[in-house]
């Protein structure tokens with residue numbers, strides 16, 4: 001596993017002519033951040049040795065390197081979800097490669113269903129903490145020396161980034177919520193009983209990504225910032241049928257607000 005990570009990192013390093021310390025996983029709501037990048041160059045996933053092979057033909061994604069304002073960054077366009085059939089080593093493989101490439105800060109986004117009764121569709125939620133409800137742990141197995149066998153998770157999402165993001169949002173007049181994200185395997189959305197259970201457990205939003213990558217990033221010593229777009233509501237009295245299209249539409253509508261916050265946040269780092 002370590003050998004594969006290092007082989008992949010060497011391949012990518014040989015194609016790099018910048019030295020970013022910041023990576024972004026372009027999840028829902030952040031896809032258009034690539035339009036803000038300058039001096040870009042790309043590597044398609046299918047060219048990269050050991051990278052997981054896409055389950056959807058023609059949609060394998062790519063790494064995009066470039067400058068966001070003054071900052072050199074590396075962006076992942078297309079992430080690997082557990083529900084697609086990848087195991088946790090595969091889902092988190094790119095994050096370990098990022099570590100080998102010198103990435104210190106990781107910014108992630110996702111779409112999530114709100115379980116907090118005060119939330120509305122279209123809200124942005126800064127992730128303050130998470131609950132790992134995936135059936136497989138990404139650090140299960142032989143420990144890689146990137147971090148300890150039993151990693152601390154007391155500040156999985158950097159408090160410094162959270163405070164800065166709140167300040168940036170306030171300055172721009174963008175309303176943001178804060179809350180706890182529970183990561184679950186999907187691919188079904190939740191039953192009303194499951195949404196209620198997650199709310200009682202203390203979750204404010206539920207989604208099918210992010211948690212594995214954030215755990216591995218923490219193990220590697222990265223500082224993490226995450227933000228969710230609330231695309232539907234799992235709140236009693238407000239639950240309606242959810243479709244992927246509705247989720248996509250709500251995420252697209254939140255795109256300009258999410259991008260504005262991320263852009264300034266990344267540039268301040």
Ligand code: HPA
Pocket residue numbers: 111112113114186188189190206207208231232234242247
């Ligand atoms: N549940 C799980 N994942 C999601 C949801 C949801 O309601 N909305 C967007 N991703």
